[in-house]
Amino acid sequence: MAESDWQAQLDTPVPVVDMATVRANIRALQDDCDRAGVTNRPHIKTHKSIMLARLQIEHGARGITCQKLAEAELMARAGFDDILISYNIIGRPKMPRLAELHEKVDLRVVSDNETVVDGLSAAVATASRPLKVLVECDTGRQRCGVPSPAAAAELAERINSAPGLTFDGLMLYPPSGPTGDSARFVTKTRELCAQKGLQVTTVSAGGTPNRPHIGGCGETEYRAGTCIYNDRQMIRDGVADLSDCALFVYTSVIGHPQPGRIMLDAGSKALSSDLLSFDDFGFLPDYPEARIYEFNEEHGFVDVSRCTSVPAIGEVVRVLPNHVCPVSNLFDQVLLREADGTLRPLRVDARGMCT
Numbered sequence: 001m002a003e004s005d006w007q008a009q010l011d012t013p014v015p016v017v018d019m020a021t022v023r024a025n026i027r028a029l030q031d032d033c034d035r036a037g038v039t040n041r042p043h044i045k046t047h048k049s050i051m052l053a054r055l056q057i058e059h060g061a062r063g064i065t066c067q068k069l070a071e072a073e074l075m076a077r078a079g080f081d082d083i084l085i086s087y088n089i090i091g092r093p094k095m096p097r098l099a100e101l102h103e104k105v106d107l108r109v110v111s112d113n114e115t116v117v118d119g120l121s122a123a124v125a126t127a128s129r130p131l132k133v134l135v136e137c138d139t140g141r142q143r144c145g146v147p148s149p150a151a152a153a154e155l156a157e158r159i160n161s162a163p164g165l166t167f168d169g170l171m172l173y174p175p176s177g178p179t180g181d182s183a184r185f186v187t188k189t190r191e192l193c194a195q196k197g198l199q200v201t202t203v204s205a206g207g208t209p210n211r212p213h214i215g216g217c218g219e220t221e222y223r224a225g226t227c228i229y230n231d232r233q234m235i236r237d238g239v240a241d242l243s244d245c246a247l248f249v250y251t252s253v254i255g256h257p258q259p260g261r262i263m264l265d266a267g268s269k270a271l272s273s274d275l276l277s278f279d280d281f282g283f284l285p286d287y288p289e290a291r292i293y294e295f296n297e298e299h300g301f302v303d304v305s306r307c308t309s310v311p312a313i314g315e316v317v318r319v320l321p322n323h324v325c326p327v328s329n330l331f332d333q334v335l336l337r338e339a340d341g342t343l344r345p346l347r348v349d350a351r352g353m354c355t
Protein backbone atom coordinates (compact mmCIF):
# COMPACT_ATOMS: atom_id res chain seq x y z
CA MET A 1 0.00 0.00 0.00
CA ALA A 2 1.39 3.41 -0.88
CA GLU A 3 2.51 5.47 2.11
CA SER A 4 -0.38 7.94 1.80
CA ASP A 5 -3.01 5.16 1.33
CA TRP A 6 -2.49 3.48 4.69
CA GLN A 7 -2.36 6.83 6.44
CA ALA A 8 -5.70 7.75 4.91
CA GLN A 9 -7.28 4.64 6.54
CA LEU A 10 -6.33 5.68 10.08
CA ASP A 11 -8.92 6.72 12.63
CA THR A 12 -7.20 9.85 13.89
CA PRO A 13 -5.66 11.08 16.09
CA VAL A 14 -3.66 7.92 16.71
CA PRO A 15 -0.07 7.10 17.68
CA VAL A 16 1.56 4.66 15.25
CA VAL A 17 4.72 2.86 16.29
CA ASP A 18 7.10 1.53 13.67
CA MET A 19 8.23 -1.88 14.94
CA ALA A 20 11.38 -2.15 12.80
CA THR A 21 12.59 1.08 14.40
CA VAL A 22 11.61 -0.13 17.89
CA ARG A 23 13.57 -3.37 17.44
CA ALA A 24 16.60 -1.45 16.14
CA ASN A 25 16.40 0.95 19.09
CA ILE A 26 16.14 -1.88 21.63
CA ARG A 27 19.13 -3.62 20.01
CA ALA A 28 21.19 -0.41 19.94
CA LEU A 29 20.67 0.28 23.66
CA GLN A 30 21.52 -3.31 24.54
CA ASP A 31 24.69 -3.09 22.41
CA ASP A 32 25.71 0.17 24.12
CA CYS A 33 25.26 -1.42 27.56
CA ASP A 34 27.09 -4.60 26.53
CA ARG A 35 30.02 -2.61 25.15
CA ALA A 36 30.27 -0.67 28.42
CA GLY A 37 29.90 -3.84 30.52
CA VAL A 38 26.84 -2.37 32.23
CA THR A 39 23.56 -4.14 32.96
CA ASN A 40 20.64 -2.86 30.89
CA ARG A 41 17.61 -2.13 33.08
CA PRO A 42 15.29 -0.17 30.76
CA HIS A 43 12.73 2.23 32.16
CA ILE A 44 9.20 1.31 31.11
CA LYS A 45 7.97 4.91 31.53
CA THR A 46 8.12 5.54 27.77
CA HIS A 47 6.22 2.56 26.37
CA LYS A 48 4.29 1.41 29.49
CA SER A 49 3.78 -1.91 27.72
CA ILE A 50 4.20 -5.48 28.95
CA MET A 51 4.88 -6.74 25.42
CA LEU A 52 7.63 -4.18 24.77
CA ALA A 53 9.22 -4.76 28.17
CA ARG A 54 9.33 -8.48 27.32
CA LEU A 55 10.98 -7.64 24.01
CA GLN A 56 13.64 -5.66 25.90
CA ILE A 57 14.29 -8.65 28.19
CA GLU A 58 14.49 -10.96 25.15
CA HIS A 59 17.19 -8.67 23.75
CA GLY A 60 19.26 -8.99 26.92
CA ALA A 61 17.90 -6.52 29.50
CA ARG A 62 18.20 -7.77 33.05
CA GLY A 63 15.17 -6.51 34.87
CA ILE A 64 13.16 -3.34 34.38
CA THR A 65 12.74 0.06 36.00
CA CYS A 66 9.36 1.50 36.97
CA GLN A 67 8.66 4.95 38.32
CA LYS A 68 5.56 4.09 40.30
CA LEU A 69 4.46 1.30 42.60
CA ALA A 70 1.33 0.67 40.50
CA GLU A 71 3.48 0.19 37.39
CA ALA A 72 5.68 -2.27 39.26
CA GLU A 73 2.63 -4.18 40.55
CA LEU A 74 1.32 -4.48 37.01
CA MET A 75 4.67 -5.70 35.69
CA ALA A 76 5.00 -8.21 38.54
CA ARG A 77 1.55 -9.60 37.70
CA ALA A 78 2.80 -9.98 34.12
CA GLY A 79 5.72 -12.10 35.33
CA PHE A 80 8.62 -9.64 35.65
CA ASP A 81 10.57 -10.65 38.73
CA ASP A 82 13.45 -8.13 38.92
CA ILE A 83 12.18 -4.58 39.34
CA LEU A 84 13.67 -1.26 40.44
CA ILE A 85 11.27 1.50 41.47
CA SER A 86 13.29 4.68 40.94
CA TYR A 87 11.09 6.92 43.04
CA ASN A 88 10.63 7.84 46.71
CA ILE A 89 7.66 5.74 47.89
CA ILE A 90 5.75 7.53 50.61
CA GLY A 91 2.30 7.38 52.19
CA ARG A 92 0.46 4.85 54.31
CA PRO A 93 -1.87 3.43 51.63
CA LYS A 94 1.15 2.32 49.61
CA MET A 95 2.91 0.42 52.37
CA PRO A 96 0.91 -2.85 52.40
CA ARG A 97 1.16 -2.90 48.61
CA LEU A 98 4.91 -2.44 48.79
CA ALA A 99 5.28 -5.22 51.36
CA GLU A 100 3.22 -7.58 49.18
CA LEU A 101 5.23 -6.77 46.06
CA HIS A 102 8.50 -7.28 47.95
CA GLU A 103 7.44 -10.82 48.86
CA LYS A 104 6.69 -11.62 45.21
CA VAL A 105 9.67 -10.27 43.24
CA ASP A 106 13.29 -9.22 43.55
CA LEU A 107 12.49 -5.59 44.30
CA ARG A 108 14.74 -2.61 44.84
CA VAL A 109 13.56 0.85 45.81
CA VAL A 110 15.22 4.20 46.38
CA SER A 111 15.20 6.90 49.02
CA ASP A 112 16.73 10.32 49.49
CA ASN A 113 15.44 11.06 52.98
CA GLU A 114 14.88 9.56 56.40
CA THR A 115 11.09 9.82 56.31
CA VAL A 116 11.00 7.52 53.29
CA VAL A 117 13.49 5.15 54.94
CA ASP A 118 11.38 4.96 58.09
CA GLY A 119 8.21 4.30 56.08
CA LEU A 120 9.88 1.55 54.03
CA SER A 121 11.27 -0.02 57.17
CA ALA A 122 7.90 -0.05 58.91
CA ALA A 123 6.34 -1.63 55.82
CA VAL A 124 8.76 -4.56 55.55
CA ALA A 125 10.07 -4.97 59.12
CA THR A 126 8.55 -8.44 59.35
CA ALA A 127 9.20 -9.52 55.76
CA SER A 128 10.89 -12.81 55.00
CA ARG A 129 14.03 -11.08 53.65
CA PRO A 130 15.43 -7.55 53.66
CA LEU A 131 14.29 -4.99 51.09
CA LYS A 132 17.18 -3.57 49.05
CA VAL A 133 17.31 0.22 49.07
CA LEU A 134 19.44 2.53 46.93
CA VAL A 135 20.26 6.07 48.02
CA GLU A 136 19.13 8.50 45.35
CA CYS A 137 21.91 11.02 44.71
CA ASP A 138 21.60 14.46 43.13
CA THR A 139 24.66 14.82 40.92
CA GLY A 140 23.46 18.03 39.27
CA ARG A 141 19.90 17.62 37.97
CA GLN A 142 18.44 19.23 41.10
CA ARG A 143 15.34 17.07 41.22
CA CYS A 144 15.34 14.41 43.96
CA GLY A 145 18.48 13.06 45.57
CA VAL A 146 20.79 13.74 48.50
CA PRO A 147 23.05 16.67 47.67
CA SER A 148 26.47 15.35 48.74
CA PRO A 149 28.50 12.15 49.16
CA ALA A 150 28.54 12.75 52.92
CA ALA A 151 24.74 12.90 53.00
CA ALA A 152 24.57 9.78 50.81
CA ALA A 153 26.82 7.79 53.13
CA GLU A 154 24.89 8.97 56.17
CA LEU A 155 21.58 7.86 54.66
CA ALA A 156 23.15 4.56 53.58
CA GLU A 157 24.05 3.92 57.21
CA ARG A 158 20.54 4.78 58.32
CA ILE A 159 19.10 2.37 55.75
CA ASN A 160 21.38 -0.43 56.83
CA SER A 161 20.44 -0.09 60.46
CA ALA A 162 16.67 0.11 59.75
CA PRO A 163 14.74 -3.10 60.47
CA GLY A 164 13.82 -4.94 57.29
CA LEU A 165 16.09 -2.93 54.98
CA THR A 166 19.51 -3.42 53.47
CA PHE A 167 21.62 -0.78 51.73
CA ASP A 168 22.24 -1.89 48.14
CA GLY A 169 23.91 1.11 46.50
CA LEU A 170 23.28 4.40 44.71
CA MET A 171 20.79 5.65 42.14
CA LEU A 172 21.48 8.75 40.08
CA TYR A 173 19.74 10.43 37.21
CA PRO A 174 22.61 12.53 35.99
CA PRO A 175 22.09 15.80 34.14
CA SER A 176 22.75 15.61 30.39
CA GLY A 177 26.36 16.12 29.40
CA PRO A 178 29.78 15.26 30.78
CA THR A 179 29.75 12.70 33.58
CA GLY A 180 32.74 14.02 35.56
CA ASP A 181 30.77 15.46 38.49
CA SER A 182 28.60 12.34 38.78
CA ALA A 183 31.62 10.05 38.63
CA ARG A 184 33.37 12.03 41.39
CA PHE A 185 30.19 11.92 43.50
CA VAL A 186 30.02 8.14 43.12
CA THR A 187 33.72 7.58 43.86
CA LYS A 188 33.62 9.76 46.97
CA THR A 189 30.44 8.10 48.22
CA ARG A 190 31.97 4.65 47.72
CA GLU A 191 34.96 5.78 49.81
CA LEU A 192 32.79 7.15 52.62
CA CYS A 193 30.58 4.05 52.61
CA ALA A 194 33.65 1.79 52.78
CA GLN A 195 34.84 3.73 55.84
CA LYS A 196 31.51 2.88 57.45
CA GLY A 197 31.82 -0.76 56.44
CA LEU A 198 29.05 -0.45 53.85
CA GLN A 199 29.33 -2.02 50.43
CA VAL A 200 28.01 -0.20 47.35
CA THR A 201 26.81 -3.14 45.25
CA THR A 202 24.66 -1.35 42.69
CA VAL A 203 25.20 2.02 41.03
CA SER A 204 22.21 2.75 38.80
CA ALA A 205 22.49 5.61 36.29
CA GLY A 206 20.27 6.50 33.36
CA GLY A 207 18.79 8.80 30.78
CA THR A 208 18.73 8.58 26.97
CA PRO A 209 20.62 11.88 26.46
CA ASN A 210 23.57 10.39 28.39
CA ARG A 211 23.75 7.22 26.35
CA PRO A 212 27.01 8.27 24.67
CA HIS A 213 28.56 8.24 28.16
CA ILE A 214 27.23 4.90 29.45
CA GLY A 215 29.63 3.63 32.10
CA GLY A 216 31.11 7.09 32.67
CA CYS A 217 29.63 7.50 36.15
CA GLY A 218 31.03 4.19 37.35
CA GLU A 219 27.55 2.68 37.16
CA THR A 220 26.80 -1.03 37.21
CA GLU A 221 23.42 -0.68 35.46
CA TYR A 222 21.71 1.74 33.07
CA ARG A 223 18.09 2.90 32.96
CA ALA A 224 17.08 4.37 29.61
CA GLY A 225 13.46 4.96 28.66
CA THR A 226 12.90 7.37 25.78
CA CYS A 227 15.28 5.71 23.31
CA ILE A 228 12.85 2.89 22.57
CA TYR A 229 10.75 5.45 20.65
CA ASN A 230 12.87 8.65 20.63
CA ASP A 231 11.31 12.06 20.06
CA ARG A 232 12.03 15.60 18.96
CA GLN A 233 13.92 16.34 22.17
CA MET A 234 16.31 13.45 21.56
CA ILE A 235 17.01 14.76 18.03
CA ARG A 236 17.80 18.19 19.53
CA ASP A 237 20.04 16.50 22.12
CA GLY A 238 21.97 14.84 19.29
CA VAL A 239 21.26 11.25 20.32
CA ALA A 240 18.71 10.38 17.60
CA ASP A 241 17.86 11.17 14.00
CA LEU A 242 14.39 11.33 12.50
CA SER A 243 14.93 7.78 11.24
CA ASP A 244 15.40 6.59 14.85
CA CYS A 245 11.98 7.94 15.87
CA ALA A 246 9.44 5.12 16.16
CA LEU A 247 6.28 6.87 17.31
CA PHE A 248 4.40 9.54 15.41
CA VAL A 249 0.92 10.84 16.13
CA TYR A 250 -1.15 10.72 12.95
CA THR A 251 -3.71 13.50 12.79
CA SER A 252 -6.23 14.76 10.23
CA VAL A 253 -6.43 18.27 8.86
CA ILE A 254 -9.97 19.23 9.85
CA GLY A 255 -10.08 22.73 8.44
CA HIS A 256 -8.33 25.60 6.71
CA PRO A 257 -10.23 28.48 8.27
CA GLN A 258 -7.86 31.24 7.17
CA PRO A 259 -5.06 31.65 4.66
CA GLY A 260 -1.88 30.51 6.41
CA ARG A 261 -3.65 28.48 9.13
CA ILE A 262 -4.88 24.91 9.21
CA MET A 263 -6.47 23.01 12.10
CA LEU A 264 -5.61 19.48 13.21
CA ASP A 265 -7.71 16.98 15.17
CA ALA A 266 -4.79 16.53 17.58
CA GLY A 267 -4.42 18.94 20.48
CA SER A 268 -3.08 18.62 24.01
CA LYS A 269 -5.21 15.50 24.57
CA ALA A 270 -3.20 13.69 21.89
CA LEU A 271 0.26 15.25 22.03
CA SER A 272 0.39 16.69 25.59
CA SER A 273 1.33 20.33 26.21
CA ASP A 274 5.00 19.62 26.81
CA LEU A 275 7.10 22.27 25.11
CA LEU A 276 10.47 21.23 26.58
CA SER A 277 11.82 24.65 25.55
CA PHE A 278 10.64 24.31 21.96
CA ASP A 279 8.41 27.16 20.87
CA ASP A 280 5.88 24.87 19.20
CA PHE A 281 4.07 21.68 20.11
CA GLY A 282 5.55 19.09 17.75
CA PHE A 283 7.24 18.66 14.38
CA LEU A 284 5.59 17.79 11.07
CA PRO A 285 8.42 16.04 9.17
CA ASP A 286 6.53 16.10 5.87
CA TYR A 287 5.79 19.82 6.21
CA PRO A 288 8.89 21.05 8.02
CA GLU A 289 8.01 24.76 7.71
CA ALA A 290 4.65 24.25 9.48
CA ARG A 291 4.46 25.35 13.12
CA ILE A 292 1.94 24.02 15.67
CA TYR A 293 1.76 27.29 17.57
CA GLU A 294 -1.23 26.62 19.83
CA PHE A 295 -3.18 23.75 21.32
CA ASN A 296 -6.68 23.40 22.70
CA GLU A 297 -7.58 19.98 24.01
CA GLU A 298 -8.96 18.73 20.68
CA HIS A 299 -7.50 21.29 18.27
CA GLY A 300 -4.02 21.93 16.94
CA PHE A 301 -3.48 25.37 15.41
CA VAL A 302 -0.89 25.23 12.64
CA ASP A 303 0.79 28.15 10.93
CA VAL A 304 1.38 27.04 7.35
CA SER A 305 2.17 30.50 5.95
CA ARG A 306 5.79 29.51 5.26
CA CYS A 307 4.98 26.14 3.70
CA THR A 308 5.69 25.56 0.02
CA SER A 309 2.77 23.12 -0.06
CA VAL A 310 -0.11 23.03 2.41
CA PRO A 311 -1.83 19.79 3.51
CA ALA A 312 -5.40 19.59 2.24
CA ILE A 313 -8.48 19.29 4.41
CA GLY A 314 -8.93 15.59 5.16
CA GLU A 315 -5.23 14.76 4.69
CA VAL A 316 -3.61 12.69 7.45
CA VAL A 317 -0.26 14.10 8.55
CA ARG A 318 2.24 12.80 11.09
CA VAL A 319 3.57 14.73 14.05
CA LEU A 320 6.73 13.91 15.97
CA PRO A 321 6.02 14.67 19.65
CA ASN A 322 8.35 17.00 21.54
CA HIS A 323 8.25 14.48 24.41
CA VAL A 324 7.00 11.01 23.63
CA CYS A 325 6.52 9.60 27.17
CA PRO A 326 3.41 11.63 28.08
CA VAL A 327 1.92 10.80 24.68
CA SER A 328 1.92 7.08 25.58
CA ASN A 329 0.07 8.02 28.73
CA LEU A 330 -2.68 9.73 26.75
CA PHE A 331 -3.85 6.71 24.76
CA ASP A 332 -5.38 3.36 25.78
CA GLN A 333 -3.64 1.81 22.80
CA VAL A 334 -1.16 2.56 20.07
CA LEU A 335 -0.97 0.95 16.63
CA LEU A 336 2.09 -1.13 15.81
CA ARG A 337 3.16 -1.05 12.18
CA GLU A 338 5.30 -3.87 10.79
CA ALA A 339 7.59 -3.62 7.76
CA ASP A 340 4.98 -5.39 5.58
CA GLY A 341 2.51 -2.62 6.39
CA THR A 342 0.29 -4.59 8.78
CA LEU A 343 -1.16 -2.68 11.69
CA ARG A 344 -2.19 -4.12 15.06
CA PRO A 345 -3.25 -2.49 18.30
CA LEU A 346 -1.09 -2.61 21.41
CA ARG A 347 -2.56 -1.80 24.80
CA VAL A 348 -0.67 0.81 26.82
CA ASP A 349 -0.89 -1.40 29.91
CA ALA A 350 0.52 0.97 32.53
CA ARG A 351 -1.27 4.04 31.25
CA GLY A 352 -2.49 6.33 34.04
CA MET A 353 -0.84 4.33 36.82
CA CYS A 354 0.32 7.22 38.93
CA THR A 355 0.15 5.84 42.48
Ligand SMILES: Cc1ncc(COP(=O)(O)O)c(C=O)c1O
Pocket (backbone or CB within 6 Å): 043, 045, 046, 086, 173, 206, 207, 208, 209, 223, 224, 225, 226, 227
Ligand atom coordinates in the same frame (compact mmCIF):
# COMPACT_ATOMS: atom_id res chain seq x y z
C1 LIG B 1 14.70 8.09 37.47
C2 LIG B 1 14.73 7.98 35.98
N1 LIG B 1 15.51 7.08 35.40
C3 LIG B 1 15.57 6.93 34.07
C4 LIG B 1 14.79 7.72 33.24
C5 LIG B 1 14.84 7.50 31.77
O1 LIG B 1 15.31 8.62 31.10
P1 LIG B 1 15.15 8.75 29.52
O2 LIG B 1 13.71 8.73 29.26
O3 LIG B 1 15.82 10.04 29.18
O4 LIG B 1 15.85 7.59 28.93
C6 LIG B 1 13.97 8.69 33.81
C7 LIG B 1 13.14 9.56 32.96
O5 LIG B 1 12.37 10.38 33.39
C8 LIG B 1 13.94 8.84 35.21
O6 LIG B 1 13.15 9.73 35.81
